[in-house]
Amino acid sequence: MDAGLVSIIIPTYNRARYIRAALNSIMAQSYTHWECLVVDDGSKDNTEEVMAAICKQDSRISYYKRSEAYPKGVNGARNYGITKSNGDYIAFCDDDDFWLPEKLEKQMPIFKAHPEVGLVTSNIEYVNTDGARTGRVITQRGNHGYVFEDLLLKNRLSMITPVIRRSVIAKVGLFNTDFTLSEDWEYWRRVAYYYPFYALPDVLACVRKHDTNTSRIVTDSPFEQYVLYRELTKALLAWGKGRFTKADRQLIAKVAAKRYKQILRNHCPGIGNKLGLMIQVFKNDWKDGVRFCLKILNL
Template identity: 35%
Template sequence: MNPMVSIIMATYNRAHFIKETLNSISAQTYSNWECLIIDDGGTDNTKCVIAPILEKESRFQFLKRPNDYAKGLPGCRNFGLDLAKGNYIIFFDDDDIVHPQNLELCVQELEDTDVYFCRYIRNVFFENFDYNFDFSKEYSSFYIDEKDIDRMLKNELPFNSCAVMWKSACLKENRFSENLMYAEEWELYSRILSAGFKGVSIEKCLFFGRKHPNSNTGEFYSNNSIRKDSYVEAILLVVQNLKEKQLLSTSLKRYFVTLSRGFKEYNLFENILKIFDLPTSEKLKWQLFYTTLPLRLFVYRIKKKVLKKI
């Protein structure tokens, strides 16, 4: 019998963290799953560390990424997607902790035929994890669809990579862009949402991300050039997709133009403006917006300080 849920986990030199992550998956209250662990060419002793788990638990599979998938997280995940047998797909990282009810509650929500993904809350932790889980099954929820793409892209409604379970139909035509080394899930998930898939968000924390400087996010905020290059490319892919689907609202145009100020060395504003493909008058309007943005932000901060003192 095929598993209902396919967990896809890319790993690279995480022997010091992965065992704790796999143990949290083994502790799931829902049992009908497979976990595909895709090694990205690591050089540490990950396989030796998890060998006892692999021997004891057949639901885990340890596989090497083939060379016809690009090195990196997206390539590993795409390889996993091509092997996955489950009706539902979820991506877990190799250094985090999964709430015991994660799969159970997501599967329960996805039994609704009109719902194609289940988003939930993800919290973070540093160093040692506190295993004092909340096992309550009472939580609020709300629906998400195409109209929420603004909030998703602006991170007002975060879609963390490991905080969504998808029906496999969402990923049939949508795969990770293998040339991206950062923001790959942000780009892919916005594509899925813009394709018209409706989902549900449950207000319960079901995943705990470990914070450490060697994570992709940690490297991005340390100005790693590979991560920054990838983010710029992801932004352009997102803008192009929204333009093609006629979902590029004025609010999103303003957001991306504002965002481009932080990437002047990439000529990001000029490249975004090309994708907008606007009439001359509207193009001039956005050029003026971009040029005067620093002054307006300065005035805004001054006003904010003044209002605080009143």
């Protein structure tokens, strides 16, 4: 197997409680040709002290404080880590989650066997606050092949599973720091536009569920869901200027209409709630309101 160097980027913020478990799982990898860059986004706890001890334990681990040249937030930290990294492959782990020991060993051979693939992912399993596995597995098998259209509708990747070729990042760019929610979804759409994905059926990483998960901040408000999806679409279209064909733009519009209908159907029971969402959209931006109504009416 081609033992390419994997650069593992871990953004962190006030997670001294969990960061050691995340890094223990990296150090336990059976695939050993890796470097790990922990990028601190301004922690106020004892993260620096914990990291000093861990860096002494394994020279492959480096600790950085995010440069002020990079915006605050998880994507700014990821981008900073990418620019400091040396690997031909990039992987990500969150500071409160962890990998299983065979993760990289199972993922890396896929790149050699399938040179067309830009990203290799896998399944995840949820664990509780203490790290005990719950048996609740989230499958990634739908993220296999050319999945651009699928990712237009819904994000089906966990941030901690993909390994990506550095050449892919060179082509599609760094993470968009305008997003603090669904920031990974915005990125995987861009990757999927150019490259097929490969999804392994194995559970190779675990996501810890606790009271301070960023994912818990995501709102159920129909209007806020609409706004987030609209901003994701605007960002994609801006990135695609000069790249997208007319057919690409038509596909994006078709899937947006499907997404808006889902929001109305699943989160706005009754005519009154549906009309209420439409009014909110019009008040926010009347042009977007017109587009919203035309899309849900298939006009």
